[in-house]
Amino acid sequence: MPEAVKSNPAENKPVVAGPKPFTTEDEAALREALKRCSAPTFEAAVQYRRTGNPEHVPAVVIGVIERFVEPDLRHKLKDPDDDLRLIEDLGTDSLTMMEIVILVEDVLQMTINNDELRNLRTVGDVKTFIDCKIRGLPQPKPTKFLPIEHIGSVMPVQPPFLFLNEASVSSAGANAKYKITGQEFFLQGHFKGNPVMPASIMLEALGQLAVLYLLEGAVTEPGKVVGPGTIYFTGCEGVRAHRICRPGDLLTLSIKPKRMKMPLATFEGSVRVGQEKAVIVEEVTLTFGYVDAAAAPSSADAAAPQAGKLVPSESAPLDPAITA
Amino acid sequence: MPRVFITGLGFITSIGNDSGAVVKSLTELRHGFEVYAPFQMPEIPCKVLGTIKEFFTDSSDPEDWTWPGRYSIKRETIRSMAPNGLFAHCAMLQAIEDAKLGMAEVSSPGTGLYAASGGSPMLTHHHHERLGKVGVMRCSPVGIIASIVGTLNFNLVAAFRIRGASCGFSSACASSAHAIGFAFDEIALGRQERMFVVGAEDGNLDAILPFAGMRTLSLQSDPDIASRPFDTARDGFVGTGGGAVLVLESEREVDRRGVRPYAEVRGWGQASDGYNVAIPQPEGCGLQLAMEHALRHAGVPAAEVDYVSAHATSTLIGDIAEARALRAVFAAAGATPAVSSTKALTGHGLSLAGAMETGFCALGMAHGFTPGSAHLKTIDPECAGLNVIRETLPKAPAVTLKNSSGFGGANVSVVLKKA
Numbered sequence: 210m211p212e213a214v215k216s217n218p219a220e221n222k223p224v225v226a227g228p229k230p231f232t233t234e235d236e237a238a239l240r241e242a243l244k245r246c247s248a249p250t251f252e253a254a255v256q257y258r259r260t261g262n263p264e265h266v267p268a269v270v271i272g273v274i275e276r277f278v279e280p281d282l283r284h285k286l287k288d289p290d291d292d293l294r295l296i297e298d299l300g301t302d303s304l305t306m307m308e309i310v311i312l313v314e315d316v317l318q319m320t321i322n323n324d325e326l327r328n329l330r331t332v333g334d335v336k337t338f339i340d341c342k343i344r345g346l347p348q349p350k351p352t353k354f355l356p357i358e359h360i361g362s363v364m365p366v367q368p369p370f371l372f373l374n375e376a377s378v379s380s381a382g383a384n385a386k387y388k389i390t391g392q393e394f395f396l397q398g399h400f401k402g403n404p405v406m407p408a409s410i411m412l413e414a415l416g417q418l419a420v421l422y423l424l425e426g427a428v429t430e431p432g433k434v435v436g437p438g439t440i441y442f443t444g445c446e447g448v449r450a451h452r453i454c455r456p457g458d459l460l461t462l463s464i465k466p467k468r469m470k471m472p473l474a475t476f477e478g479s480v481r482v483g484q485e486k487a488v489i490v491e492e493v494t495l496t497f498g499y500v501d502a503a504a505a506p507s508s509a510d511a512a513a514p515q516a517g518k519l520v521p522s523e524s525a526p527l528d529p530a531i532t533a
Numbered sequence: 534m535p536r537v538f539i540t541g542l543g544f545i546t547s548i549g550n551d552s553g554a555v556v557k558s559l560t561e562l563r564h565g566f567e568v569y570a571p572f573q574m575p576e577i578p579c580k581v582l583g584t585i586k587e588f589f590t591d592s593s594d595p596e597d598w599t600w601p602g603r604y605s606i607k608r609e610t611i612r613s614m615a616p617n618g619l620f621a622h623c624a625m626l627q628a629i630e631d632a633k634l635g636m637a638e639v640s641s642p643g644t645g646l647y648a649a650s651g652g653s654p655m656l657t658h659h660h661h662e663r664l665g666k667v668g669v670m671r672c673s674p675v676g677i678i679a680s681i682v683g684t685l686n687f688n689l690v691a692a693f694r695i696r697g698a699s700c701g702f703s704s705a706c707a708s709s710a711h712a713i714g715f716a717f718d719e720i721a722l723g724r725q726e727r728m729f730v731v732g733a734e735d736g737n738l739d740a741i742l743p744f745a746g747m748r749t750l751s752l753q754s755d756p757d758i759a760s761r762p763f764d765t766a767r768d769g770f771v772g773t774g775g776g777a778v779l780v781l782e783s784e785r786e787v788d789r790r791g792v793r794p795y796a797e798v799r800g801w802g803q804a805s806d807g808y809n810v811a812i813p814q815p816e817g818c819g820l821q822l823a824m825e826h827a828l829r830h831a832g833v834p835a836a837e838v839d840y841v842s843a844h845a846t847s848t849l850i851g852d853i854a855e856a857r858a859l860r861a862v863f864a865a866a867g868a869t870p871a872v873s874s875t876k877a878l879t880g881h882g883l884s885l886a887g888a889m890e891t892g893f894c895a896l897g898m899a900h901g902f903t904p905g906s907a908h909l910k911t912i913d914p915e916c917a918g919l920n921v922i923r924e925t926l927p928k929a930p931a932v933t934l935k936n937s938s939g940f941g942g943a944n945v946s947v948v949l950k951k952a
Binding site: 245277279300302304305307308311314315320 | 596607608609612613667670671672673674675
């Protein structure tokens with residue numbers, strides 16, 4: 210018994226660094242661990258363990274997530290969408306997250322702490338998290354989910370010209386939903402007896418989401434934030450409308466930053482209804498500028514005074530007490 | 534006092550995986566024993582088990598398990614279960630359908646669930662072994678939920694969205710009889726309108742073999758004669774697992790829903806031997822007291838009981854103690870109710886026994902039969918004076934007394950009346 214106790218801690222030690230020879234026993238253990246995963250998942254894991262090349266990691270992570278998702282929801286992972294939410298879209302709970310993590314730890318020979326798990330809400334979050342961890346890079350800001358109250362309190366654009374109902378923002382991009390209610394004022398005239406959402410307004414909505422990204426998701430200089438009053442539209446390229454959108458349609462908006470160098474930020478964007486493309490924008494470019502972090506809260510609060518309470522705690526850096 | 538009725542039943546047992554199959558086995562006295570492969574090792578003295586057919590649960594990984602395709606159970610439900618949870622889950626689905634309950638009635642503040650299982654020795658062993666081997670942070674997050682004694686109620690209460698009273702009972706082989714008694718109380722006291730009572734056990738090598746160390750298991754290798762309660766040649770019990778579910782409902786619910794109950798639970802009683810941790814008091818004084826309490830509570834004189842479903846497990850000491858207790862209760866009243874032990878057919882289901890056998894009694898009362906005591910050739914002279922019936926009688930008893938006894942000298946008696 211004393212020997213057994215002594216030998217255990219050594220086995221439990223996390224692998225430190227540097228590639229370790231991948232033995233046939235390791236391969237057998239890996240095969241057993243991944244026996245309920247797809248063959249490509251196993252292959253990717255073998256490649257990663259042999260070479261240490263992080264390119265193989267996303268396939269392993271997606272394969273492990275797929276294995277724990279109920280069969281009738283797995284098709285959602287076929288066309289991997291980084292914005293798939295683990296709980297809402299894939300039906301997993303925090304226990305399943307733990308099962309996913311334990312298997313990923315085992316397969317990729319890494320250790321993940323409990324506090325690192327809390328911010329992982331989407332498939333993209335998990336992939337980015339594991340990737341940064343393996344490459345030894347700092348973790349990006351977690352995805353923030355913003356309700357309409359928060360959007361209204363930070364945006365320079367306000368109703369009736371605000372076309373975002375809810376949004377999620379991470380450093381990698383932003384997504385939002387907008388439901389065409391039919392009550393929009395411009396639909397009275399666009400068109401006569403035939404309400405159709407103007408493509409120009411959908412482009413505007415994507416621009417608004419890019420504004421939200423600049424305010425909430427963009428990585429800024431220390432002590433600075435993007436000033437809401439500094440953002441304006443400058444141009445767009447490659448705009449195509451693919452689908453007529455009418456009252457009742459739920460628009461899913463998505464933007465990703467392509468280039469960001471003050472004073473210009475360029476994004477790609479899309480509007481979809483379900484799986485159908487509605488509008489694709491190759492490039493939309495905005496101007497922006499920085500202001501001191503301490504100066505920002507008062508202007509945001511002034512826009513919607515009662516919304517201050519609803520601002521989630523992630524906006525803490527805006528608090529002058531903390532930055533001072 | 535409000536009256537309580539049995540309105541639904543579900544069975545995954547060694548003698549059948551639904552009510553129809555169980556009725557057939559009980560009336561034709563067909564046992565559920567097989568030579569159990571994991572026991573066939575030279576160092577294992579017992580050979581026979583009351584096996585659960587159509588299920589494979591001998592793996593420590595629930596995702597390896599198989600069960601009949603008519604039950605659809607999700608991975609996230611099965612992952613925290615022991616084998617006894619799977620058996621009981623299937624029996625729950627049967628009982629809900631049998632009682633004609635909608636999900637709104639199952640998941641309501643008026644519906645509770647009391648359960649009893651001995652936990653899962655197999656999974657406890659597996660998870661602790663893994664803990665030592667790979668470290669705790671690589672162990673299943675639900676290992677403990679699947680292993681410990683409350684696993685059955687944890688899983689079922691969550692899976693069926695139970696919102697009323699829930700609790701687990703742990704008095705070994707009296708556990709699910711206790712669950713029936715206290716479920717009766719919940720309804721009789723007006724706290725709940727409906728209670729699920731669940732008994733279940735893994736009934737596999739890890740769950741049963743330790744009893745060989747106590748010298749309480751039959752060492753017979755012939756499945757046809759291994760379990761024979763009250764017989765002179767009996768040499769111990771045969772283990773079994775499975776799951777049984779009873780739906781208990783208030784009279785008001787029975788009337789409101791217009792369902793036809795199997796039987797009425799008239800009352801119950803319990804008492805303890807105060808004697809030994811495992812050996813029954815030789816005169817069965819605790820069991821005698823439990824029967825007397827139950828009859829008094831039910832307001833039924835001993836002479837009106839026409840069938841006793843005995844606890845009798847086919848052990849040397851236990852059957853005699855129960856026989857003496859039965860004589861003490863009924864001889865004084867000049868009564869000779871029919872006595873039988875269905876463990877001759879099923880084996881001993883431990884925590885499952887009380888619920889399973891009360892379910893059998895309810896089936897007999899509704900379908901018009903009194904289960905016989907199988908495999909009885911020569912009655913033990915110590916058990917003389919009892920009317921142990923060797924064949925199933927084609928007549929429903931009007932009043933049934935169901936006995937259960939467990940470690941520590943716990944004894945429970947339940948009185949059922951024809952509805």
